[in-house]
Each structure stands twice: as C-alpha cells, then as structure tokens.
Amino acid sequence: MPKRIQPLADLQVKAAKPRAKDYKLADGGGLYLLVAASGGKLWRCDYRCNGKRKTMALGAYPAVSLSDARQRREEVKKLLAKGIDPGEEKKVQKAAQAEATANTFEAVAREWHERFKGEWSENHAGRLLRRLELDVFPYIGARPIGEVKAPELLAVLRRVEARTLETAHRLKIACGQVFRYAVATGRAERDPAADLKGALPPVKNKHYSSLTDPKAVAPLLRALDSYQGSFITKCALRLAPLVLIRPGELRHAEWAEFDLDAAEWNIPVERLKLKKKEKIDRKGEKHLVPLSRQAVEILRELHTLTGSRRYVFAGHRSPLRPMSENTVNSALRLMGFSKDEITGHGFRAMARTILDEVLHVRPDYIEHQLAHAVRDPLGRAYNRTTHLSERKKMMQLWADYLNELKSGAKVIPMRREG
Template sequence: MCPHHQWRPTLQTNKLTDTAIRKAKNGDKSVKMADGGGLYLELHPNGSRYWRMKYRFGGVEKRLAFGVYPEVTLADARRKRDDARRLLANDADPGEQLKAAKVAVQASAEAAQMIAKGLPVPGTFEFVAREWLTTVHDHKVSAGHAGRTKTRLEQNIFPWLGARPISEIEAPELLQALRRVEARGAIETAHRIKDSCAQVFRYGIACGVCTRNPAADLKDALKPVPTRHLAAIVDPIGTGKLLRDIAEYQGHPVVCAALKLSALLLLRPGELRHLEWAWIDFDSATLTVPSQLMKRTKADKQDGPPHIVPLARQAINILRELQALTGGEGRRLVFPSPQSRSRCISDNAVRSALRRMGYGNDDMTAHGFRAMARTLIAERLGVLPEVIEAQLAHAVADPLGRAYNRTQFLDQRRDMMGRWADYLDRLRQGAEVVPIDRRATS
C-alpha cells in the first residue's frame, strides 16, 4: 500500500444501476447514492445530480468532481473512478493530476489563440527572445544595433526555431539554423546571430524557462570569420599621392573639405559628416564631439565624456573656409547635403569621391584614413600607442583592466595632431620620405 494514502477497496463496487438512478427522487436535503470505491452520486433539492469521488491522500480526505448526471453517464463516472484508483495505487494524487490536466488544456487553448493571432507563445524561443530584446538588449545598445539584432533573429532564427519551446532546443537544431546563414557566405552574420542566441538562452535560464545554453556548445562549430580589413593606404609614398589627388579634386566644395578633414581629424566617417558648427571652438582650437555621436555602448553614450579633437592649424584653415559656405545664422551642419541643409552629406559622399579619383574599394575607403593615421603616426612620428588610441576614441585597457579615459593625453594629442598635419603637408608636397622619428611624446 502506498504510504501517502489510506484508501482501502470496498467489499462491493458498481452498486448503482441506471434504473435506480432514474427512479431516485430529490428530497429536501442532499442525498448520496454510493456506487462503491469512493464513487457516489449527490442529489440536490434543486434537482441537480453530481458525480463525486471521495478518497484519502497523505492523510487528508479529498473529493473529485466527475461532472453532472446524465451528461456524464454511470459508465463514464466509473471509468473516471477506476482511473483515479490506478493513480492512487501508483502513489499519485488524482486531484492534482486533474488540476494539471486542466492547466495544460487551458495553456493549449491560449497557445492556439496566440498562434491564430500571429503572436509567439510563452515559453517558446521567439517569445523569450522578444522579451530579452525589449527588456535587456534595447537598454544596453543603440537603437540601430538593437534593430539589426531583431531583424537577424526574425529572418534567420524565428522561422525555424521560434515556435519551439526554448527548453527543448538542442545544439544541433541551432547549428542547423546557423548553417543556413553560413551557406549564404554570411559567416560573420552567423557568428553574430549565435552570440545573440546565446544571450537569449542565458536570459531564459535566469527567468527559469530553460536550464542550459546550447549556443555555448557551438563555440568551434561554425567557420571562422575571415580576417577582413577596410582598404587603406598606409605607406608614405601612396599617402602623398592620395593627398595630391584630393588637393586637385574638382568636386563639390563640401565634399572636398570632408576629404581633407578625413585625413586631419581622425574621426570615423559617421562622426565626421554629422559635425555641427556649435561643437567647434576656434579660440581654443578644439572640436568637442558629444558622447551620443561616438561609437560607444548605450550607457557610455548617455553618461560618457565627449570626445575632444585638438585642431591643427591646417584643419582650422579648412574649417574657416568652409564656414563661409555652410556656416552662419541658422546653419547647424558643417557638411550639409547639397539637397537639403537639414541633413548632412550621405555616408557615400567621401567614398564616391575616392572612386571618381580612381581609388577602388580595394585601394582606399573613408574609414581607411584612420588606419592610415594609426600606422604612419606610430611608424613615422613615434607617438606612444595609447596617445594615438585616445585620439582614435578607442577604449584601450591598461594592465589593470581599466579603460583609458578619452580626455587623457590632451596635451600630447594636441602636439601629435600638429605634427601629423605638418607631416601630411610634406608628403603632399612630395618631400623625401621622412625617416622614423625615434622621439616619443611623453
């Protein structure tokens, strides 16, 4: 006998007959007609008749409700009683089993309704992923970054795994979905999607909807991301020729200025083209780029310091000339679009100018000016790497793991930017290649 209940079979079961039930009269008080084995029919004064089963489990007397007679026949009630007795014999509480079954039926009905409406079902990968996107990811990264992550999941994962319970997804299933992305040649995208899925699974573990992260098992399952560097000219002779081509370029004056300042300011292309006149202080010869425009985490964009760019004499001269064209009352942007002064030049403006000058995608890019400066300043001017990285707005950790503050090394960076501008002048003028300067700014 199971230790959790004290049910004992009666000496006789199946006492009732349909004839006896039909002939029974409802009285002024509730009456019970026993069938045996705990099953009985309860007759109420109002005429209703309910099937009930009494049993004990864990030392507690309990009841089961089997429905209303005659909708539930005598035979149906007996089958339910026998099913309950089998559960008791296996040390299971039939009342709890019934509750669980009702919950499952309700959950199934709700899931069907959500599917019909095109909504993800709770507990599925898509439901957890969308919750992670809105609860965590959107608050950590920029809107553009969050949008790209959402699109990648919608296009590459949800169609295959979105409706699957997240707790049942195994590494081979996830790998199969990622292989489809890999087969398109989008190796880097496949890795990014895997990383996003890993974060979804970690969120699911924290929320208690799954217990493991199958993406962690795919560390070496995808093809490695090919090493790819944006094209850049990093030798003095090639740089001199590029600078002369820029000086002779007959394009739009705003684009010409953007080309020249790309080499002098060391900003990312997106940061450069969004520059505003209010950020430039000609008296102190500095450009202060708001933190929100920089390539940083969302928290750093909101709370981080602005990025300060010391302006060399050559940069100031170019900006003064450009100010006469795009500055003035009510004019905000340094590089407004020719089509509308309320928008900056497109991200393709500098690249297109380079193409018209004969520099293909494999020769030089707008972003390549930063690589040019990083290489030549280190090799030819002997500037300390941390000073260069600070000017490039790279967060570089020191031996203790702390990131360099981007406002540090301002004096050294001011000296570096002046020397860099002078060096570019010499290269543009075709001067003999300057030997490596062993001096380093301190």
C-alpha cells in the same frame, strides 16, 4: 419520449436570415446554429457535466461548416464519455497555446531585444534586429524556445555562413544571449548555442584596409582634394585624415560641438565606440580633438553651407539627418580606390602608423588622440586635457606632413631610427 429533431441541411444554414431577435436552428445532439440579430451565425453545443447544463462555442459559420460543427460535437461527446468537461479542456488548451506563443524563439528574442537595446547604439540595435528577422525568425522563430536544439540552430547559422562567416558568428553570439535570457526567465532549460563551439570555421581577423606607405598616401590626398561630387562629401573626405576619429563620429558631428576660434572639437563620450563600463565611468565627459589650421579652414568653408543646421555633414536626402554611413566609402570607390586599399576607418590606421614609424610621435599621445583607453602608471584613465599641448602640436605636425606629401615634398623613409 424526447422530441425528434430534424437535422439541418447546408442550404438551410446558408439561407438563414437575421431577425429582430436572436434565434436557434437545432441540428440534434445539443448542436445548434445561433443566428444573431446582428447577422452573425454561431455554432453552439449544449451539454451536461456533473449535473450542470453548459454551452460550448464551436466557431462561426461559414468558417466552420455544418460538417465541421458536427465533428466538433462528436469530440465534445468523446470527452464527456471520459469524464472530462469539454469547456474546461478548451480553456486549458487555449492557455497552453497562449503560453507557447509567448515562449517562441521570436517572442523571447524580441523581448530580450526590447529590454537591452538601450545599452546599444541605435544603429547596432536596428542592425541586430534586422539580422534576426531576415536570417533566424523565418526558420526557428515559431518554435518554442525550450525545444530548439543545437542542430536546428546550426542549420540556421550555416545558411548565413554560406553568405558571410562573420555575420554567422555574430548571430551565434546573439542567439546565445537570447537563449540565456530564456533560461534566466524560466522559459528554457539551457543554451544550445553553447554546444556549437567549434562548429563554425573561425573568422580570420582582418584590420581595416589602409594606406600606410607615405608614397601611396600622397596620390590619395590629391584625389580627395579633386573629388568632383557633393561639396559636403568632399569636406568629409578632406577632414577625415586630419582628425583621427571613427567614421561614425565624423558623420554625426554637430556644429554645437566645435569652437573654431579655439580650434577644438569636443565629442560627447556617449558617441564614442567604447565599452559599456567605460561609457558609464566617463558619462558626461567629452573627447577633445585639437584641430589643425587645415582642419579649421575646411570647417569654415563648410560652415557657410551647413552652419545653420544641426549636423556638420548634413544628409543629401534630409538635412535634418547626418550623411549616410556609406557616403565616404562610396566616394572612395568612385575615385578608384578599392575596399582592399582604403576605407573610411582606415584613415585612423594610416595616422597611427605614420605618426609612430615616420614622425616618431610618442605612442601614448597617439593612442590618447585615437580615444583609446590610455592610463597613467597608477592605472588611472587620463582625462581629456592630458598632454593637450603635445597633442595640439602632434595634430598640426600631422596636417603639415600630409600637406608636404600632397605637394610632392621629399618623403621620409618608413623606418624607426635607433
């Protein structure tokens, strides 16, 4: 007759102290508390399956109480009664849980982001991940990606839509790319984002705000010259209208890219906002920006301050980094220009419109200087020195025209002559 085991008491379990060697406190039915010499208290359950004696870990005390351990012992018995090995069943469940954790929307999205971030700019990659972390992961991040349905994703996007419709559309595109990646890697059957076509209101295309009437440009130029803030910011504001480049390309300008004696700025094509294929095709090239006398003068003034540093427009907080992407727009706002009047990007639109409609410069010269894809009659992309002489004249003509506006010279009417 088997020896009768006195069940453990809560106080007995709590009071158990470590000894020189591990020892057991039995509760009956195969359940016991293993008190380790190191001080740990571990629940174990011995059982027999297919003629073999086995032991199953049930957790550690006090996280697993005595009553919890007894309940788990009963679950072991139920599995044995069905002919299932509890230890093997636990391994299967653990593997399934690990697979589910690896296949959540957040896990797959982070894997997708890590795999493709090298193809994006650093700013875009960081901004995209932050959007996912703030607006998507808290709601469907823990869900197995193969189980996320279109209505769930739409609910996420509508929360964002209430704040900004454009961001909601961008997140829809990003989520669709994550789902398609999951399909390609065998973790989802289809892309539910594809079912949301037309579910969000369309975004009305908005051009960057800009001043294109010469009468409105004149006071803007005078305001830039009288800016009372940082000298570095003032130089960026004064140079922006003269060079026809994007704000990001301006603020990341490095002194090594300039030849002030030759009045040239050579921007690495990797920094330009181009399509991926065009960047690959033009890898190693530089976009040549002819500098007017006025632009060179501004840069020489600034060189006395930041010429020993890497960045032309060094940041206020750290000279090892370029100025913030919000600096120029913030300065424009401080001077009283609203975002509906002018933005840092709007200087390009201003130049394009006036050069074309007022100064009657050939459109291909303008487009080439804007770093847009311009091709010859045979479909070949023009190289960096194409029409260089004409573009130099154009850039000087533009700078001189802005000077005339600023000084109050007669404004040429905004019309194209036949």
